Amino acid sequence: MSTSINFNLNVELAAGYKNNSQKIRVMSESWIAHNIFCPSCGNTHISDLPNNMPVADFKCAHCGEFYELKSKKGKFGKKIIDGAYLTMMERITSTSNPDLFLMQYSDDLQVINLILVPKFFFVPSIIEKRKPLSKNARRSGWTGCNILYSEIPEQGKISIIDNQRISDRNLIVDQYAKVKKLQASNIESRSWLLDVLFCVNKIPTIDFSLKEMYQFADELQLKHIDNHNIEAKIRQQLQVLRDKGFIEFLGNGQYRKLL
Numbered sequence: 041m042s043t044s045i046n047f048n049l050n051v052e053l054a055a056g057y058k059n060n061s062q063k064i065r066v067m068s069e070s071w072i073a074h075n076i077f078c079p080s081c082g083n084t085h086i087s088d089l090p091n092n093m094p095v096a097d098f099k100c101a102h103c104g105e106f107y108e109l110k111s112k113k114g115k116f117g118k119k120i121i122d123g124a125y126l127t128m129m130e131r132i133t134s135t136s137n138p139d140l141f142l143m144q145y146s147d148d149l150q151v152i153n154l155i156l157v158p159k160f161f162f163v164p165s166i167i168e169k170r171k172p173l174s175k176n177a178r179r180s181g182w183t184g185c186n187i188l189y190s191e192i193p194e195q196g197k198i199s200i201i202d203n204q205r206i207s208d209r210n211l212i213v214d215q216y217a218k219v220k221k222l223q224a225s226n227i228e229s230r231s232w233l234l235d236v237l238f239c240v241n242k243i244p245t246i247d248f249s250l251k252e253m254y255q256f257a258d259e260l261q262l263k264h265i266d267n268h269n270i271e272a273k274i275r276q277q278l279q280v281l282r283d284k285g286f287i288e289f290l291g292n293g294q295y296r297k298l299l
Contacts, residue, residue: 042108045075046075046080047150047151047152047204047205048149048150048151049064049067049068049070049071049145049149049150049151050067050070050071050110050255051067051149052119053066053070054067063131064111064145065111067149068075068109068111068145068151069088069097069098069109069144070088070180070218071143071151072086072088072097072098072107072109072141072143073085073086073087073088076141076154077107077199077209077212078100078102078103079102079139079156079198079212079213079216080100080103080105080139080213080216081102081105081213082209082210082212083100083101083102083103083206086098086099086100086101086105086107087099087100087101095109095137095160097109097138105138105139106136106138106139106149107138107139107140107141107142108138108139108141108145108208109141109143110138110140110141110142111142111143111144111145112142112143112144112145112269113144113145113146113147114144115144115153116142116144116155116189117189118188118189118190119168119186119187119188119190120186120187120189122139122167122184122185122186122187123184123185124182124183124184124185125167125169125170125183125184125223126183128167128185129167131162132159132163132164132167133227133267134225137153137159137162138159139156139158139159140156140157140159140162141154141155141156142155142156142157142189148234149202151201151204151268152201152203153199153201153202153203153272154199154200154201155197155198155199155200156197156198156200156216157192157196157197157198158196158198158216158219158220158221160223160224160230161192161193161195161196161218161219161222161234162187163203163227163230163231163234163235164185164227165185165188165191165231165234165235165263166188166189166191166192167185167186167188168185168186168188169183169185169237170183170184170185170186170188171226172207172260182227190237191238193234193237193241194241195219195222195237195241195286196219196234196289198212198215198216198219200212218285221284221285222234222237222284222286225288230272231263231264232264232277233277233280233281235260235263235264236253236256236260236273236274236277236278236281237277237281237286239253239256239259239260240253240281240286240287240295242256245295246296246297246299247290247294247295247297248295248296249293249294249295250274250275250278250293250294250295251293253274254274254280256274257270257271257274260273278295285298286298
């Protein structure tokens with residue numbers, strides 16, 4: 041893809057809208073559809089879906105991958121506000137959950153950063169249930185959720201645009217293919233694998249030990265309260281990460297991260 045990409049959002053598209061969030065949605069979705077390739081297969085463009093689609097905003101006509109877009113002025117923080125809690129929990133346990141684009145734009149409506157979070161990084165531990173709306177609210181009792189962005193392993197934050205520098209398409213497709221190995225057959229297996237990977241990432245050194253991993257046992261127990269053999273589960277998940285090419289076993293309880 042050319043590096044001469046125009047990072048300006050098209051303000052003319054928002055002329056017929058009064059609500060600011062609607063304006064941003066129309067401009068940002070149009071920008072993605074005209075400028076961004078499919079991270080899954082490398083297809084030149086992804087198609088903008090009709091408004092109010094219940095599942096996604098875009099679809100790749102070549103590989104069939106679905107994508108959702110969230111845009112924000114300034115950087116995304118530790119939490120990202122999302123929709124209904126129950127709907128989100130149903131989505132992440134189904135096959136219909138889309139990959140998520142996170143777009144950061146500037147005050148003068150220029151795209152600055154674009155991150156992709158693949159759908160298989162969404163597990164219950166990164167979804168926070170918000171308090172229900174009060175009885176005086178228009179949608180009394182409605183319960184939303186937050187995506188705990190800071191709890192997503194770094195491998196699940198694929199940088200497509202970094203400070204208006206766009207990554208090579210082939211590099212992104214290769215990166216997506218690598219992390220897709222973390223996709224598991226069921227939500228429990230996926231949750232364990234990603235929760236252990238997140239702990240591996242917390243260790244500051246490239247080489248680490250099983251003893252260091254056991255220090256996360258209490259943290260993992262809180263996320264998996266029905267498991268009564270946490271240390272054995274940690275060892276099992278380290279073997280899975282080894283088999284999938286994310287870490288290397290050095291022997292004698294020693295491991296190395298593979299960058």
